[in-house]
Each structure stands twice: as C-alpha cells, then as structure tokens.
Amino acid sequence: MIGNVAANFAALDKTFSFRFLWELPAGYDINQTLISYTNQNSHLRAAVVGLLNTGLVAIVGIFLATVLGFSVGIMRLSNNWLVSRIAYVYVEFTRNTPVLLLILLWHGIIINTLPHPRQALSLGGSVFISNRGFYVPAPVIEPAFWWVAFVFCIATIIAAALYRRGRRLQLSTGIRKPYLLYGLGLTIAATILAFYVAGTPVTLDRPTLRGFNYRGGMTLIPEFVALTWALAFYTSGFIAENVRSGINAVDRGQRDAACALGLTENRTMKLVILPQAMRVIVPPLTSSYLDLMKNSSLAIAIGYMDLVATLGGITLTQTGREMETMLLVMAIYLAISLSISWGMNIYNRRQRLVER
Amino acid sequence: MIRRLLPLVVAATCLGGIAQADTLETVRERGHLKCGINTGVVGFAAPDDKGIWRGFDVDLCRAVAATLFGDPDKVKYSNLTGKTRFTALRSGEIDLLSRNTTWTFSRDTDLQLTFAGVNYYDGQGFMVPKNLGVKSAKDLDGASVCIQTGTTTELNLADYFRQNGMTYKAVPIETTSEALTIYLAGRCDVYTTDASGLAATRAATKNPDAHDILPEIISKEPLGPVVRQGDDKWADIVRWTLNALIAAEEFGVTAANVKSMAGSSKNPEVRRLLGAEELQGRAALGLKARWAVDVISGVGNYGEIFERHLGKNTPVGLARGLNAQWKNGGLMYAAPFR
Amino acid sequence: MTGNPPPRTYPPGDHPDLPPPPATSGIVGWLRSNLFSSPFNSVLTLVAIWLIYLFVTGVGGWMVFDSVVSADSRAACQAIDSGACWAVVTTRLDQFVYGFYPPAERWRPNLAFALLLIALVPILFSAVPIRRPLLWFAAAYPFIAAWLIYGGFGLPVVGTGQYGGFMLTLIIGVTGISASLPLGILLALGRQSKLLALRVISTAFIEFSRGVPLITLLFVASTMLNYFLPPGTSFDLLVRVLIMVSLFAAAYLAEAVRGGLQAIPRGQVEAAEALGLSRWTTTRRIILPQALKIAIPGIVNVFVGLYKDTTLVVIIGLLDPLGIARAVLADAKWNGLATETYLFVALFFFLSCFAISRYSLWLERRLATDHQRTSTP
Known part of the structure; x- marks a missing residue:
C-alpha cells in the first residue's frame, strides 16, 4: 500500500510535506474564532482555530447532554406514569434519528423560522435572537475585577475548610450541621460585597444593530447553536438510557436496606444508589462523550468551522494536500480519543469494586 | 513482522511502478469519456426533468467525446464538489474536468494540472x-x-x-x-x-x-477544462476540440450547416477544419478526417452552446460580454487550424 | 357474596372476598398510584399534561390539522392553509424513494426490496418452515440484489450515480451490515489470537477506526483512496463508500463481539479441549454461538448506528434522502421548507430504527429464556 502511494505520488510528481502549514497564508476567513485570527495567518493557525471550535462544541455539548441525559434518565424511572412515558418518547426519538439529520433539522429551523436581525426578537433589550445568531451582552472586565476574583477565591477556600470541618464532625459524632450552607452563604455574600465595594468593575457591552448586523456583545452563531444543541439532544437520549440501566443495575436489596435504615427517598438516591450506579454508568458515558466529540465533525454540513472544515476542508482544497491534511486530521482525533479512553481505563481501575 | 512485510512492500512498489497509461489510449480502449462536472448549477450542469445532465460544461464533455468517438453521448459524468474535483482528476477517476474551474498559477503549477484553454471568461x-x-x-x-x-x-x-x-x-x-x-x-x-x-x-x-x-x-475568473499535467496528447485533444468549437462560430459553421459546408466551403481554414483538406498533424492525435464535423453536428458551435444554455433566451439570461468572438469585441479567439 | 346483610360478622374461614376499595383499583386507583401519588407527583402530572396540550395544539396543529398535503409550490401551500406544507414531500416522493433511478427500471429495486423481506425472514425468525433453503437464499441475496439493481447479464446497466433516496440508504445499510458482521467477528477473534502479528494488526485497526470520525474516512474514500491503490485502477465512488462503511462498522462490531467472547468462562474452552475438539471447532461450535448470543444487544446497536450513519454520505455528494432533501430545498418552488422535508426523512429513519431495536429486545428476551435466573424481587 505504501508502495502504491509512493508510486502514485511519483507519477503525479507530488511530494509529501507539511511545510505548507506554516509557509502559506491561509487566505480564508473563519466565522467564529476563539483566538485572534485573520486570513493572513498561516494554515496552521487556521487549523488551531478549527480545533478550538471543535473543542468548544464538544465541551458545551457534553455539558448540555449530561444535564439533559441525567434529567431524562431519572424522569424515565419516575413513578409518575405520564412523566416516564414522556421521557420514553424523548429517548426513543433521539436515539432512532440520525444525528446529521438532527443537525440539519435544527439548523433549518433556526435559519428559516427565526426573524432577520432587523426584526430580531428582543429579550429585555439586551439579548437578541435572530437567524444570524443569538446576541448576548458581553462582560467587559475592568482591572478592579481581579480584586473581586481574589476575594471570591479566599471565600471559597474558607467555605471548603468549613465543609471539611462539617464532615469531620459528622464522621466523629454523627451530628450534621449545615456547614455547607454557611460556606456557600459566606462566599456569595463576600463576593457581592466586594463587587460593590470595588465599584462594579464589570460592565456589559450590549449588542446594538448597526448596519447589517448586531455589533458588540457576544454572538453565538446559528451554526454553533444548531450543532451544539443537536449533538446534546442526540447524545442525551443515549445518556438517559445509560443512566436508567445503571440505576436499575443496583440491586433492589440496597434500596430496601436503605429504606429499613430509615433513609429518605432523596438520601437513598444520593448516598446509596447513585454511587453504585455510577460504576456502571461511567464507562458507557465516556464513550457517549467520545461519540459526541467525533460527531461534532459533522459541523461541515452546516458550515461551522471546526477542525474538519478548516484543516480537512478549506486548507485541503486550497493547497491540494489531501494526504497530509487528512492524515493530520485523523491523527488529531485519534490522539484525543485514545487519551480519553486511556484516562477512562485508569478511572475504571480505581473505581473497581474492592472485594473483601 | 516488518521483515515479513518487506517483500510485499517491494513487490507492491514494483507493480505500482508501471507508469500510468496514456490517457488518450486508455479512453479510446474504454470506449467512453469520464468527465467531471458540477453538482448542479443551472445552465452549466444540471439534470433536466428526465434526469439527463445538460449545460454549458456538459456540452464540452460531449464535444470531446464526439472528437474521440464521433458520438457525443459516449460520456459518463461524475458530479464533483469544489473539494473533490482536483483529486478526482489527479487520481484518474475522471479524464477531464469541466466544472467552472478558474485557471490560476498555483493550480497550474502546484496542483499539477493543465488548463486546456478558457471556455468562459468570468469574474x-x-x-x-x-x-x-x-x-x-x-x-x-x-x-x-x-x-x-x-x-x-x-x-x-x-x-x-x-x-x-x-x-x-x-x-x-x-x-x-x-x-x-x-x-x-x-x-x-x-x-x-x-x-x-x-x-x-x-x-x-x-x-x-x-x-x-x-x-x-x-x-478575473477564466474558467476552462482541466486535464492532468504531463499528458500532452490528451491536453491537445481537449484544447483543439475547444478551438474547433470557437473557430466554427467564427466561420459561421453551425450544427445545421456543417455537413454541407464540409463540402461546399471555399475558405481553406474551414476546409482544413472540416476535413475537406488535409490538416497536418491530425494523424499524430489519431483523429479522423471529419472529426470536427462530428463535434459540431453533435453539439453545435461555441455560440450555439452558449445561447442554448446561458444566453438571453434561457432563464440564466447572460449576455455574451467578454465571451463574444474577438471580432465582436470579446475574448474568444481560436488559434488557427493550419 | 350476594345477600350478605349487616351485621358483618363471619365465622372463621367464611369471610367473602370483598372488592378492593374503589380508590385503589380501576381507573381511579391507577390514576392515584401512577399520577397523583404525592403532591409533588400531582404537580408533575399537571405540568406534563400542560406540556402535552401545548405540543398537540401547537406542533400537532401545524403538522396535522393545518397542513397541506398536495399543492404545486410553497406559495400554493400557503394559500391553502397555515400549517406544514407536506406537498414538498408528496410531489417528490419518487425521488425520495429511488433517487434518479430510471422510472422504466424501477421494478428492479422494487423486486430487490421484496426479495430482501423474504431473505430476512429466516434470519430474523427461527420458527420458519423451510428455513435451510431460505438461509441459502439469504446468503445469495446480496449478489442477486446487486445484479438486479446494477444490471448486466441481460439487464440494462444503471450507473451508481443514479441511485438515491431511501433505496441508497438500504443499499449501503444492507451491504454494510452483511459485510461487517463476518469481518467484525474475524477482527474480534484476531484481537484474541495467540499470534502476535494478527493481534497487533487487529487491535490497531479496531482502535484506529473507532478513534476517528466516520466522516474523515469517507473523505479518504472520496478524495484519496485512489492513492492507495495500484496506479491506473479506480473504483466507483459508491463501492469505495461501501468498503469504508463496512470496515468502520466492523471495528465497532468487533468490540461488541469481544465483550461476548470475554464473557465466556474459561472452563468452556477447557472442557472442549478435554473432549479433544480442535481449536477451530471449539471456536465455531462452543465459543461463538454463546458469545454472539451475549453480544446481540451490542451488535444490534452497531447496526442501528451504521444504518443511521448512512446519512453521512450526503457530505461527499451521494444523493441519499438527505441529499434529495437538499436538492428539493434548492428548487425555487419549495424554498424554505426545511423543517417539513427533514422531519419526513427523520420519520423514515425513526420507524426503521425503532423497528430494529424492538426486534432486538424481542430476540434478547427469547434467547434469554434458557439462562433465566430468579432475580431478587
């Protein structure tokens, strides 16, 4: 096979080299950049911008999918018939529809049904929703803000100490005192106080309609919203199913025993069922996360500039280096996947049931 | 393991070392042309109601097929996106790329392509x-x-x-x-x-x-047909098919009158083009004497193709502009058939 | 129990069976225990009912009551009613099903589909009268279908460029499933093999395929597979896609099968060895049947995943239902009806995937009977 490649390359007078990555300016623009980027930057920087965009979608998507998935999974086990049926329909719909279709569907809904920027829906005059994006005010941080952050950190450390003290008290005497609440209250109060004392060092840059589009503030482009939401929606079905089976896998006797000890329903869930269920839930949960990360490569279908769309898309066509770009894209995904599953294996080994 | 694989690699390299056959010969032996076109641009390449591909770019494929086989229908189309077009050409999946492709320096040199002329001046x-x-x-x-x-x-x-x-x-x-x-x-x-x-x-x-x-x-976007670099005979076939289409318009040869003009024309260049007089070097490309007659009776001359797919009476409704004949102030200027 | 007036005293053993109190049985009882068992639950139920009401009146009204099923264009739809314009689907239904397959030849995919159903029967259900000959037919089916759809040997050839719609989904799905199953089993066995080279190659292949997104492999198939082939050879794009999809699914399948293999107790192999069975016979007769049975849910999940992933081919320019949907949406007459079009395609996928997962549940339950243990109540 390698021989074939060499022969084909020789026949076409092609070379194998990654120099184009930093030698040529990319020449194209990217509509969402987390680091500064202009079309005069190198292809390498464009690829990094793409990789960061992939990361952003993956992280936000994983967060949303986890929240949705756990809620729906627990709803699915609810003893309220109607709630559990609704959760069932949700799970079956998300799991049995292709993710690409969901991405296109949500993108289609956003760009076709939301209004143009000039008629954007306004929420309280500072958040605007249109088919060009979701505009939210951006925080503008002034130097004094760092004092507030400092106070926040100190308060958090004190709260953590309080919490540990509470736990120690409980372990040694069995008395529960709401130290956690005290800590939280302290942190919030101190931070708010510091915020006003420092003279409200964070102002909001509100988006305003100027020319064609809203400027200022933060913009979530529709492609990002559609992609993240569709991925979270799709993956949450799998997570919900996984949470349900994980909770079901906990022996019924555990619940009975907890009940016999007089634990309340909530506390049984939190202290007895979930810790054991997590051991079953976590491995497939990671593979759901990995799938979400890999599925984010479908961004190219709606024009969200992720790694595949930048390095494996525009850079590929503009430079004509299919072999180099595709190998690099696959190597990056492979590296992420392998390192996550490696981390997972370590976690699993730690969590393994210690049998006595 | 590597030692075991090594002979395989060497064998594969040797087998792989056989040079890519001459495109002209390959296409002749295969009996049809493999042409890369767009995925759907009205007027350039789009399927009609019966699912048959039609358009300005499609007709160039058909013209080349007529040059080679005397039959414009001996073409198989591949629909290519902006991303897949050059690889499809270079890897031999298609013989000819006729898909609104701009002739640029880096494509010509770095991507190892040869542009066989310009059939549409765009911007x-x-x-x-x-x-x-x-x-x-x-x-x-x-x-x-x-x-x-x-x-x-x-x-x-x-x-x-x-x-x-x-x-x-x-x-x-x-x-x-x-x-x-x-x-x-x-x-x-x-x-x-x-x-x-x-x-x-x-x-x-x-x-x-x-x-x-x-x-x-x-x-400036000079669009034209593209072939692989380093296959000169094949590039010549495409280049002179395009020239024949443009020259035919210049000399007033149309699909309707090409058969009669092949016999009756007094213009020596038209006679050479249509095979009434010998065109030196024709045999080197293995062309029949009346190849251009097949082309023009099959698809019409450049002007006819333009009017059929892009002209004023089509939904696209483009004026000839830069694409008029040089005599009418355009840039369409065929090299002489001599 | 009729005619038992008060006073309610009964001799021992004569107590009649009174009906349970009305609040715990019948509809009321069901409602009480399932919907209104606690104040919190009652609130939940009411919220759920409200949500369903919103959904039915809003989305349901749009999808069903106010929708238009046949019209010539979007404008015509809007003139008739305010809801969904399903006319975009009904007028182009042919393309959604067959792509650009020539109408005169459409009996061939139809026949192939009918034969598919026949071929599936012996695979899906074991209690079929003439199962063995049917299984042979099922084994030959892919070749028969390929001949019917592609043509040759007396039938006019229909180029792969003309395939599209749900037909293309089925072609890729069925080919992928039937090619990836044997491949996946071989890979799983290879990963457990004692030969180092085999084990390393299988493991590397599996980990690689599972580590990269399918779309990158499809890009490889569409842009650079030809570089890996001897110069001058080239495959049809659809063939390349089929190869890639099958290999990709095989890697996931291998992992599902490996789970099954690992669940087989060592004693089974030792017992087989003690009986003097060869390693191959042991694998074929003892290990695989048990391992595959355990692996069924995983295998079906991979199949459903593969079936859904067939939609990705739209990104490299094949006209699967999503590709048709996009082409239709670009038509001036139907511009902007993305929601209707995609929902229609979603419905198709939902129905088929849902059917597959229901079947898998049924199969699991049927095969589980011989292993059933009394679980803790």
Whole structure:
C-alpha cells in the first residue's frame, strides 16, 4: 500500500510535506474564532482555530447532554406514569434519528423560522435572537475585577475548610450541621460585597444593530447553536438510557436496606444508589462523550468551522494536500480519543469494586 | 513482522511502478469519456426533468467525446464538489474536468494540472436582495457573506474586503444549491460567486427581480477544462476540440450547416477544419478526417452552446460580454487550424 | 357474596372476598398510584399534561390539522392553509424513494426490496418452515440484489450515480451490515489470537477506526483512496463508500463481539479441549454461538448506528434522502421548507430504527429464556 502511494505520488510528481502549514497564508476567513485570527495567518493557525471550535462544541455539548441525559434518565424511572412515558418518547426519538439529520433539522429551523436581525426578537433589550445568531451582552472586565476574583477565591477556600470541618464532625459524632450552607452563604455574600465595594468593575457591552448586523456583545452563531444543541439532544437520549440501566443495575436489596435504615427517598438516591450506579454508568458515558466529540465533525454540513472544515476542508482544497491534511486530521482525533479512553481505563481501575 | 512485510512492500512498489497509461489510449480502449462536472448549477450542469445532465460544461464533455468517438453521448459524468474535483482528476477517476474551474498559477503549477484553454471568461460578483437597498459592493461593510468553500472566490473575497478596509462575516457553504437555500433564508446579506453563477442562482429563485447583482466585479475568473499535467496528447485533444468549437462560430459553421459546408466551403481554414483538406498533424492525435464535423453536428458551435444554455433566451439570461468572438469585441479567439 | 346483610360478622374461614376499595383499583386507583401519588407527583402530572396540550395544539396543529398535503409550490401551500406544507414531500416522493433511478427500471429495486423481506425472514425468525433453503437464499441475496439493481447479464446497466433516496440508504445499510458482521467477528477473534502479528494488526485497526470520525474516512474514500491503490485502477465512488462503511462498522462490531467472547468462562474452552475438539471447532461450535448470543444487544446497536450513519454520505455528494432533501430545498418552488422535508426523512429513519431495536429486545428476551435466573424481587 505504501508502495502504491509512493508510486502514485511519483507519477503525479507530488511530494509529501507539511511545510505548507506554516509557509502559506491561509487566505480564508473563519466565522467564529476563539483566538485572534485573520486570513493572513498561516494554515496552521487556521487549523488551531478549527480545533478550538471543535473543542468548544464538544465541551458545551457534553455539558448540555449530561444535564439533559441525567434529567431524562431519572424522569424515565419516575413513578409518575405520564412523566416516564414522556421521557420514553424523548429517548426513543433521539436515539432512532440520525444525528446529521438532527443537525440539519435544527439548523433549518433556526435559519428559516427565526426573524432577520432587523426584526430580531428582543429579550429585555439586551439579548437578541435572530437567524444570524443569538446576541448576548458581553462582560467587559475592568482591572478592579481581579480584586473581586481574589476575594471570591479566599471565600471559597474558607467555605471548603468549613465543609471539611462539617464532615469531620459528622464522621466523629454523627451530628450534621449545615456547614455547607454557611460556606456557600459566606462566599456569595463576600463576593457581592466586594463587587460593590470595588465599584462594579464589570460592565456589559450590549449588542446594538448597526448596519447589517448586531455589533458588540457576544454572538453565538446559528451554526454553533444548531450543532451544539443537536449533538446534546442526540447524545442525551443515549445518556438517559445509560443512566436508567445503571440505576436499575443496583440491586433492589440496597434500596430496601436503605429504606429499613430509615433513609429518605432523596438520601437513598444520593448516598446509596447513585454511587453504585455510577460504576456502571461511567464507562458507557465516556464513550457517549467520545461519540459526541467525533460527531461534532459533522459541523461541515452546516458550515461551522471546526477542525474538519478548516484543516480537512478549506486548507485541503486550497493547497491540494489531501494526504497530509487528512492524515493530520485523523491523527488529531485519534490522539484525543485514545487519551480519553486511556484516562477512562485508569478511572475504571480505581473505581473497581474492592472485594473483601 | 516488518521483515515479513518487506517483500510485499517491494513487490507492491514494483507493480505500482508501471507508469500510468496514456490517457488518450486508455479512453479510446474504454470506449467512453469520464468527465467531471458540477453538482448542479443551472445552465452549466444540471439534470433536466428526465434526469439527463445538460449545460454549458456538459456540452464540452460531449464535444470531446464526439472528437474521440464521433458520438457525443459516449460520456459518463461524475458530479464533483469544489473539494473533490482536483483529486478526482489527479487520481484518474475522471479524464477531464469541466466544472467552472478558474485557471490560476498555483493550480497550474502546484496542483499539477493543465488548463486546456478558457471556455468562459468570468469574474466574481455580489448578489443582494433588492430590499436591502445596497447599490455598491463598497456599502457591504459588516455584512454576512455566503460563500462557497474550496474555491478562488473565498480568497478573492478576503482580499477585496482587506483591500477596502472593510469587514465581513463569512458564512461558508459546500454546494451551490445549499448556498441558494441559505441565502434565501436570510442567513446572509449577500451571496458571492462568479457572475455567471450569480445569474444562474438568481434564475433559480422564485422571483428573480427581487435580487440585484451589484456592478462590481472583483476578480478575473477564466474558467476552462482541466486535464492532468504531463499528458500532452490528451491536453491537445481537449484544447483543439475547444478551438474547433470557437473557430466554427467564427466561420459561421453551425450544427445545421456543417455537413454541407464540409463540402461546399471555399475558405481553406474551414476546409482544413472540416476535413475537406488535409490538416497536418491530425494523424499524430489519431483523429479522423471529419472529426470536427462530428463535434459540431453533435453539439453545435461555441455560440450555439452558449445561447442554448446561458444566453438571453434561457432563464440564466447572460449576455455574451467578454465571451463574444474577438471580432465582436470579446475574448474568444481560436488559434488557427493550419 | 350476594345477600350478605349487616351485621358483618363471619365465622372463621367464611369471610367473602370483598372488592378492593374503589380508590385503589380501576381507573381511579391507577390514576392515584401512577399520577397523583404525592403532591409533588400531582404537580408533575399537571405540568406534563400542560406540556402535552401545548405540543398537540401547537406542533400537532401545524403538522396535522393545518397542513397541506398536495399543492404545486410553497406559495400554493400557503394559500391553502397555515400549517406544514407536506406537498414538498408528496410531489417528490419518487425521488425520495429511488433517487434518479430510471422510472422504466424501477421494478428492479422494487423486486430487490421484496426479495430482501423474504431473505430476512429466516434470519430474523427461527420458527420458519423451510428455513435451510431460505438461509441459502439469504446468503445469495446480496449478489442477486446487486445484479438486479446494477444490471448486466441481460439487464440494462444503471450507473451508481443514479441511485438515491431511501433505496441508497438500504443499499449501503444492507451491504454494510452483511459485510461487517463476518469481518467484525474475524477482527474480534484476531484481537484474541495467540499470534502476535494478527493481534497487533487487529487491535490497531479496531482502535484506529473507532478513534476517528466516520466522516474523515469517507473523505479518504472520496478524495484519496485512489492513492492507495495500484496506479491506473479506480473504483466507483459508491463501492469505495461501501468498503469504508463496512470496515468502520466492523471495528465497532468487533468490540461488541469481544465483550461476548470475554464473557465466556474459561472452563468452556477447557472442557472442549478435554473432549479433544480442535481449536477451530471449539471456536465455531462452543465459543461463538454463546458469545454472539451475549453480544446481540451490542451488535444490534452497531447496526442501528451504521444504518443511521448512512446519512453521512450526503457530505461527499451521494444523493441519499438527505441529499434529495437538499436538492428539493434548492428548487425555487419549495424554498424554505426545511423543517417539513427533514422531519419526513427523520420519520423514515425513526420507524426503521425503532423497528430494529424492538426486534432486538424481542430476540434478547427469547434467547434469554434458557439462562433465566430468579432475580431478587
């Protein structure tokens, strides 16, 4: 096979080299950049911008999918018939529809049904929703803000100490005192106080309609919203199913025993069922996360500039280096996947049931 | 393991070392031409009601097939996107790429392609909805721009806005049909591509009058058929088929009169073109004496092809402009058949 | 129990069976225990009912009551009613099903589909009268179908460029499933093999395929597979896609099968060895049947995943239902009806995937009977 490649390359007078990555300016623009980027930057920087965009979608998507998935999974086990049926329909719909279709569907809904920027829906005059994006005010941080952050950190450390003290008290005497609440209250109060004392060092840059589009503030482009939401929606079905089976896998006797000890329903869930269920839930949960990360490569279908769309898309066509770009894209995904599953294996080994 | 694999690699290299056969011979032996076209641009390449591909670019494929086989129908089409077109050509999946491809320096040299001429002189323009009230591309500061990725237009756009000190928000899109959908949904303020593509896109909307094509043309886009580099005979076939189409228009040879003109014409160049007199070097390419007659009776001359797919009486409705014959102030200028 | 007036005293053993109190049985009882068992639950129920009401009146009204099923264009739809314009689907139904397959030849995919159903029967259900000959037919089916759809040997050839719609989904799905199953089993066995080279190659292949997104492999198939082939050879794009999809699914399948293999107790192999069975016979007769049975849910999940992933081919320019949907949406007459079009395609996928997962549940339950243990109540 390698021989074939060499022969084909020789026949076409092609070379194998990654120099184009930093030698040529990319020449194209990217509509969402987390680091500064202009079309005069190198292809390498464009690829990094793409990789960061992939990361952003993956992280936000994983967060949303986890929240949705756990809620729906627990709803699915609810003893309220109607709630559990609704959760069932949700799970079956998300799991049995292709993710690409969901991405296109949500993108289609956003760009076709939301209004143009000039008629954007306004929420309280500072958040605007249109088919060009979701505009939210951006925080503008002034130097004094760092004092507030400092106070926040100190308060958090004190709260953590309080919490540990509470736990120690409980372990040694069995008395529960709401130290956690005290800590939280302290942190919030101190931070708010510091915020006003420092003279409200964070102002909001509100988006305003100027020319064609809203400027200022933060913009979530529709492609990002559609992609993240569709991925979270799709993956949450799998997570919900996984949470349900994980909770079901906990022996019924555990619940009975907890009940016999007089634990309340909530506390049984939190202290007895979930810790054991997590051991079953976590491995497939990671593979759901990995799938979400890999599925984010479908961004190219709606024009969200992720790694595949930048390095494996525009850079590929503009430079004509299919072999180099595709190998690099696959190597990056492979590296992420392998390192996550490696981390997972370590976690699993730690969590393994210690049998006595 | 490596030691065990080594002989295999060596064997594969030797087998692989057999040089790629001459395209002209390969195509002749295969009995049909494999031609790469667009995935659907009205007027250039789009399926008709019966699912048969028709258009300006398609007819060039048909003309080359007529040159080789005397039959314009001996073509198999591959629909290619901006991304797949060059690899498809270089890997031998197609013999000829006829898909609105701009002739540029780096494509010609770095990508190892050979452009066999120019069959359409184009330039990049902008289309906006009329109700936006924009009259010039200079008013587009801050606009969202729909743009096809993997094309020269992307680079031109970046250059143009940079040069004029304006900003824009790119909305990247893979195919023309998608561009239309997204532009009409209002995701972007302006759609940019070659002016011919804009006209074709505008023709595909429900109400073409609701959209304006701005006067600025920001680039030169000579579009033409592309072949692999280093296959000169094959490039010659394509280049001279194109020249024959253009020359035929110049001399008034049409699909209707080509058979009679082949016998009756007094013009020595027309006689050489149509095989009434010997054309020196024809045998070197293995062409029949009356090859050009097959081409023109099969697809018509350049002007006929243009009018059939892009001209005033089609939905695309383009004027000849730069693509008129040189005698009429255009750039279409066939090298002589001598 | 009729005619038992008060006073209610009964001799021992004569107590009649009184009906349970009305509040715990019948509809009321069901409602009480399932919907209104606690104040919190009652609130939940009411919220759920409200949500369903919103959904039915809003989305349901749009999808069903106010929708238009036949019209010539979007404008015509809007003139008739305010809801969904399903006319976009009904007028182009042919393309959604067959792509650009020539109408005169459409009996061939139809026949192939009918034969598919026949071929599936012996695979899906074991209690079929003439199962063995049917199984042979099922084994030959892919070749028969390929001949019917592609043509040759007396039938006019229909190029792969003309395939599209749900037909293309089925072609890729069925080919992928039937090619990836044997491949996946071989890979799983290879990963457990004692030969180092075999084990390393299988493991590397599996980990690689599972580590990269399918779309990158499809890009490889569409842009650079030809570089890996001897110069001058080239495959049809659809063939390349089929190869890639099958290999990709095989890697996931191998992992599902490996789970099954690992669940087989070592004693089974030792017992087989003690009986003097060869390693191959042990694998074929003892290990695989048990391992595959355990692996069924995983295998079916991979199949459903593969079936859904067939939609990705739209990104490299094949006209699967999503590709048709996009082409339709670019038509001036139907611009902007993305929601209707995609929902229609979603419905198709939902129905088929849902059917597959229901079947898998049924199969699991049927095969589980011989292993059933009394679980803790």
